Amino acid sequence: MQLKTFPGGLHPPDNKQWSAHKPIEDCPLPEELVVPLGQHIGAPAVPCVAVGDLVKRGQVIGEAKGFVSVPVHAPTSGEVIAVEDRPHPMGRDLPAVVIRADGEDAWGDLLAPLDIAIAGIDELRQRILSCGIVGMGGATFPAHVKLSPPDEKPIDTLILNGVECEPFLTADHRLMLEESDRILSGIAVLQKILGVRQTFIGIEANKPDAIERLSRACADLPVEVIPLEVKYPQGAEKQLILACVGREVPSGGLPMDVGVVVQNVGTCAAIADAVLRGIPLIERIATISGPALVEAKNLRVRIGTPLRKLVEVCGGTRVEPAKIIMGGPMMGMTQLSLEVPAIRGTSGLLLFTADQVSTRPEGPCIRCGRCVRACPAHILPTTIAAYARLDLFEEAEAYNALDCIECGCCTYSCPAALPLVQSIRYAKNAILAKRRKV
């Protein structure tokens, strides 16, 4: 059978064998949790606890500010020992609530479970907001915003993203295998909110067990599992939509412009917990892997757990790590230390050794066209990057720099080791900054 996919992209070695067969383990509670108030795209939450307060697991510690924002909850019970700026995985020191765990891990008062047959759509959306649900594929966009399309954009299709195309990561894979019932409950909630005509789950063909498992579970439901070709970035929203339903999201547009809402399977499971059990988003599954580690694992991690703890649980390091990456190797962010906490968008933690760190000097572009063939946005990375390096942003914009989805395929494939996506990102920022000013 011809598997569905999109044009462009590439096949990096997937490196999932290290953790794909490891069942999800609960990561033990650390003594101290650092819970950043901004873990999502949009305005950070406003703290509503003070130093010395005792908090319970699931209690709100930061309130949403504005529509594109979500509240933050205490991951466990304990005492607030600081509300201050702390190192954040995004690179700067940002406001966070620091909790010393009391070890009881006692739940606070949770919101009452909702019956989706009775609950109103606004009530469901409100619940998703109250529980702090954000996109857990890594983008961390507040879920309730995605689920509130304006009236003039009718939504007829829901796509669940179970692609997990980043090398090394297997968290979504394990979730689909071990906790498919959470995903299915979440789908029911999403279907009710959106009133969609069709629902698909897109999964890369390198996870046959997950495909089979979900296909069987969905046999009697209005949900279809679509096996997709193994190709990066198959899980990028627009590429996924094209592969699943053949619709091309307009340049500069959003999935809702073609009647589609995409949610990650992890987000979907979190939505199920929020609606059916009243549990806020205080933990997630993350893949801890990489050659510098003794053992790769899939861990259920409380938000705010320092990365150091995750490494310890995996047996520590075999050699000094030369690069610490939060997320996958194609789009993840490097970290300065293991003291930063895991946050809602932490899909993985990778420790690379010096062997994996490329320090090859860049050469001149030899116009080989590899970046062009790999680019899923169908733009000319080499041309845009060349303009960006000369600070010629208007030219870069004319060559569609803003259509770049920053997947990194160009840089990955360049024989001259040119930092293409890095230059393009720089141009995009400059173009957007200028637009804001005008």
Place this chain on the structure above:
Amino acid sequence: MANQLYLSSSPHFSSGESTDRLMRQVIYALLPAAAVSVYMFGLPALVTLLICTLASIGFEAVCQKLMGRPRTLGDGSAALTGILLALNLPASSPWWMSLIGAFVAIVIAKQIYGGLGCNPFNPALVARVVLLISFPVQMTRWTAPAPLSLSFDSVTSATPLGQAKEAVMLHGALPADLAAGFGDFFLGRMGGSLGEVSALALLLGGLYLIWKKVITWHTPVSYLATVVVFSGIFWLVDGTRYPDPLFHLLTGGLLLGAFFMATDMVTTPVTPRGMLVFGVGCGLLTVLIRLFGGYPEGVSFAILLMNAATPLIDRYTQPKKFGFVLEKA
């Protein structure tokens, strides 16, 4: 904690493909053709190959030193240019002509433009054409194949394309025994420049490059297909004046050009569609020059002319960006 932690923005993974590796692969792919030429033409061929290659590397080193550019001999591009240049020369080339060729290729056609990646024209072809115009006698004194010869006083012979052109000009018709030589052409027993001789060796090298994903099929396939179709039309119209497509395919520098020169990355389009346009353009020009031009062979001119058109082709063959159609709707 680690003594040295690398911070960088994504991606943190790379294909490991490198410019040096690509150039090396092309050199490997040229080895069969080079070996056949040394077998067919003997010592003079080997000497020409060596002079061109070493001189190219030497000129590159000197230029980089004088121009204060980083030394990049390791990328193999100078050696590759040297080998390609040699394969474009007759075996009987005097040593000074090889030297001038290497100078033109590396200094004039490449370094003056800014070095690797900046030259608009294929350096080896520029050198060939400069030599052809400056030293027409030496450049068209083709030696007859003399397997493993050690002698520098070789018998001269015409190339099949030259014979065909001459016959048509003098008698208004092709020589009768044209097709008789196909087996020889395929294996390399014919007069010509070093790299023109064996279709088999060139084909092997070309397929190796495609198999190793060094080049894509677009340029060679569109180039060769265009030559076959276009020359086929003339042949069908008048088979006594115009040679058949197979003759065109197997003789002259077509296979060398299609697999190794028209696929030179620096001087050809970056988009797959652009490569197709480039190949078709090369094919049309090659056939036109061969049939109607002053020279019997048109591959070099065709590719150089298309090199000049490359920026234009790139401009008009930009891929349709993702989400473009719906935006216009």
